[in-house]
Amino acid sequence: MKAHNFSAGPCILPPEVLRQASEAVINFDGLNLSLLEISHRSKNFVAVVEKTQALIKDLLDVPAGYSVLFVQGGASLEFVMVALNLMKKDGGKAAYTDTGAWAGKAIEEAKRQGEVVVVGSSKDKNYNFIPKGYEVPVGMDYFHCTSNNTIYGTQMKEFPKVDTLMVCDMSSDIMSRKVNVADFDLIYAGAQKNMGPAGATIVIVKDEILGKTGRDIPAYLNYKTHISKESMFNTPPVFSIYVMMLTMQWLKDNGGVEWIEEVNRQKAELIYNEIDRNPLFKGTAEVEDRSTMNACFLLNDESHTETFNEMWKAAGVSGINGHRSVGGYRASMYNALPLESVQVLVDVMKELEKKVG
Ligand code: PLP
Structure with missing residues (x-):
């Protein structure tokens, strides 16, 4: 009997996805080679990356002008990359909601790059609610929120309208419900709850917001690098992306x-x-x-x-x-x-x- 797995993550995967994934580890695409031993630049694997991106765009109705990227380092590295790519080098300022331990970590990383204004916090109640009705002050480089607080079981049902860039950590509820991607400038999520195994992080970013901070951003940490290299700047996590593709196909096939x-x-x-x-x-x-x-x-x-x-x-x-x-x-x-x-x-x-x- 398969366990009824209520684990907070890494995620559980549909049985047919696990079966297909294990077959590809032995013989990928009928090549008589393992998925784990083929070149990530081979046409068969490039096709996997492209199909996974296309499925994500389709499932979430991602509008034109946005890129879907696969990076590594988990959502934790996104805490850093968001600040580096969106916070101005001189006098950078961003507004954050503090809705849990992960939001707190995002805030800590942003503070290394500039000023953080916490606009709503539920810390004094051990994060058992979602703050609402806050104002985001003018002059912010961006606003950051966490859509689902994995540890405390709270979830934003609505997203505020803000007069600055809208950034969201959707690590633990991406693909679980409809969101209007056009309302966001940047969405990121570790894959390992709803999308596939740990190892890949997805970023959905509006291209036009990048390159405006005046910073000299290290190549890997610059979203523009991953856009221009089509998520192949360095060796991508092939297994994670492949299983993500299978999981997204499972989602699409079921409705x-x-x-x-x-x-x-x-x-x-x-x-x-x-x-x-x-x-x-x-x-x-x-x-x-x-x-x-x-x-x-x-x-x-x-x-x-x-x-x-x-x-x-x-x-x-x-x-x-x-x-x-x-x-x-x-x-x-x-x-x-x-x-x-x-x-x-x-x-x-x-x-x-x-x-x-
Ligand atoms: N953000 C949220 C909401 C999470 O639930 C988690 C992990 O559970 C993270 C960020 C950190 O993700 P990662 O382990 O991919 O760095």
Whole structure:
């Protein structure tokens, strides 16, 4: 029996994607060579990069004038690259929301390059809500937000309209719901939640915003390098990109982002209804800001912890321990997690109530 994997990441992948990926590791494209031992400049692999870019553009309706890039270093390197590419060398200033540990790390990196104005923060409530109603001061080089806060289970349902460049870390909810890419100037995401294995980071950037900071940016860290070299400036993470292509094809074949958004809505509704109904549990995030990707909850009475843990493990559930800064449980429900897995977890929660409630 395959585990019901609620891990916060790296992601889970659809079984057919895992099968196709393992076949390509032995024999890629009928070449009798492994995907892992072909040149990244061979026409077969260049075709993989192009197809992956085309699928992402198609699935997210990326408008003309934007580039889709594959880089390495995870979203963590994007914290640095965003600041280097968008913050002016002299007197650079950017506005950030502080909605969790990852947003905090993005802020720390930006502070190395210029001034950061934190315009909205939920830090004093252990990040259990999404700040709203803030003003972004004039004169900012850009505004940065985190669409989904993986650790705390909060998610932006709406994005503010700002009079500066709009930058978003979508690492943990990209491809899970429709977003209007034209409302953003730069979107980045580590691939490893909804798009594929760790190793590749995707950046969707409006070309015209680049090259305006007056900085001498190191080649790898300059988005323009990756645009001009078509994401082949150095050896790309071939396996990650290939599996991303398979995962994006799986998404498209099943009905695209609109389809998965509805599936994700059903999964979230199922678990949150149980968290709210079952007197043994309580959710940690403010209801209106609850994430469809990561549901965080606690046992009201911690003396049931051992019993509950034994029960979900016996049901084949894995990866639901909460992050240490929130405690309790976190059920991460990325795209490839089927509704049935959420039902299994909900059934265990109901059984616990029968047993000890
Ligand atoms: N941003 C968010 C919202 C995340 O959830 C994570 C990782 O979980 C990161 C950034 C860091 O990503 P990476 O490990 O790819 O650097």
